[in-house]
Amino acid sequence: MQRYLGIFYIVAAAFLWAFIGPFSRYCLQSGISPAEIAFWRVTFAAILFLTHAWFQGWQFVRSRSDAMGFLLFGGLGIGGLFALVFNVVEQGGAALASVMLYTAPAWVALFSHVFFHEPLTRRKILAVGLCLVGVVGISFSGGGTGQGFSPLVVGMGLVTGILYASHYVFTKNFLARYSPMMLYGQAMAVAAICLLPFVTFSHKTPSDWFFLLALGFFCSYLGYFVYCLGIERMQPTKAAILATLEPCFATFVAWWWWGELFTPLGWAGAGLVLAAVLVQIKPDPASGASGKKD
Numbered sequence: 001m002q003r004y005l006g007i008f009y010i011v012a013a014a015f016l017w018a019f020i021g022p023f024s025r026y027c028l029q030s031g032i033s034p035a036e037i038a039f040w041r042v043t044f045a046a047i048l049f050l051t052h053a054w055f056q057g058w059q060f061v062r063s064r065s066d067a068m069g070f071l072l073f074g075g076l077g078i079g080g081l082f083a084l085v086f087n088v089v090e091q092g093g094a095a096l097a098s099v100m101l102y103t104a105p106a107w108v109a110l111f112s113h114v115f116f117h118e119p120l121t122r123r124k125i126l127a128v129g130l131c132l133v134g135v136v137g138i139s140f141s142g143g144g145t146g147q148g149f150s151p152l153v154v155g156m157g158l159v160t161g162i163l164y165a166s167h168y169v170f171t172k173n174f175l176a177r178y179s180p181m182m183l184y185g186q187a188m189a190v191a192a193i194c195l196l197p198f199v200t201f202s203h204k205t206p207s208d209w210f211f212l213l214a215l216g217f218f219c220s221y222l223g224y225f226v227y228c229l230g231i232e233r234m235q236p237t238k239a240a241i242l243a244t245l246e247p248c249f250a251t252f253v254a255w256w257w258w259g260e261l262f263t264p265l266g267w268a269g270a271g272l273v274l275a276a277v278l279v280q281i282k283p284d285p286a287s288g289a290s291g292k293k294d
Contacts, residue, residue: 005230005233006231006232007234010239010243011242012226013223013227013230014242014243016226017223017246018250018253019219020215020219020250023219024037024215026207027208027215032204034086035195035199035200036200036201036202038082038086038195039196040215042079042188042189042192043188043192044212044216045216045220046185046192048221049182049221050181050185052221053179053181059179061186062177066178070183070186070190073170074186074194075190077170077187078188078190078191079190079192079195084156084159085097088153088156098247101157102135103161104161104162104168105127105128105244106128106132107161107165108169108236108239108240109124109125109237111165111168111169112235112236112237115173116169116235118235118236124237124238126279128241130273130275130279131277134244134270134275135273137266137268138270138273140265165240169236171231180228184224184225188220241276245277247273251266
């Protein structure tokens with residue numbers, strides 16, 4: 001039962017994250033800079049997480065090493081990730097940014113093998129390969145900038161994949177000692193402080209504030225909350241593969257919201273991602289027989 005709850009929570013997180021693009025697109029069209037969008041997103045999320053933590057029972061950081069972990073994760077894993085993603089989108093296009101970001105399952109598989117001794121089975125390697133190829137198909141079915149990619153842009157893109165992968169490793173480690181509210185509340189607060197020097201604030205209408213709040217509540221607070229519930233019940237590599245449903249959901253949202261159509265390449269990519277997910281949903285023979293969490 002815990003296994004299927006974990007699947008449900010990760011898929012729910014992927015669905016919520018799929019709305020980051022539409023909400024951000026509205027804000028960008030209103031003249032709000034990417035840095036300011038990222039700042040308000042993490043600021044609202046931090047307020048919501050810390051308020052939740054206050055009602056649930058505050059947890060202080062237990063050691064200097066934990067405090068350093070929160071600072072690094074908040075500054076780099078969240079603040080640095082958001083800043084780099086926007087730079088890759090601007091210089092290389094959304095397609096390249098998506099492909100580079102979703103190299104994360106490969107990095108998660110490597111990090112989990114090193115830090116958590118998670119076995120690299122043939123099934124996991126197959127699923128990682130399927131989801132990577134699928135994400136490439138989905139992303140480039142919509143095009144890009146049509147320009148060549150400089151080594152710097154590709155390098156930044158690969159770093160976004162590594163930073164995104166750090167979420168799975170960091171949360172798997174710290175959720176044993178801290179609640180999701182304290183974990184992401186403190187990390188989001190650090191990210192907001194790190195982003196603040198790069199923000200130029202603009203005039204915002206009530207509609208602008210609505211979409212910024214939606215980014216903070218649905219895509220950050222609620223999305224990362226259910227993600228944490230899922231990662232507590234699953235191996236990081238499997239969670240990362242399931243989360244690649246996000247670009248599939250995002251493409252569906254683009255069709256529903258703006259009437260954008262899936263190309264044959266996009267359908268093929270979505271099929272590969274779904275195949276990777278199905279490979280992971282099927283219980284391992286050992287865990288299925290014992291009933292252990294995977």
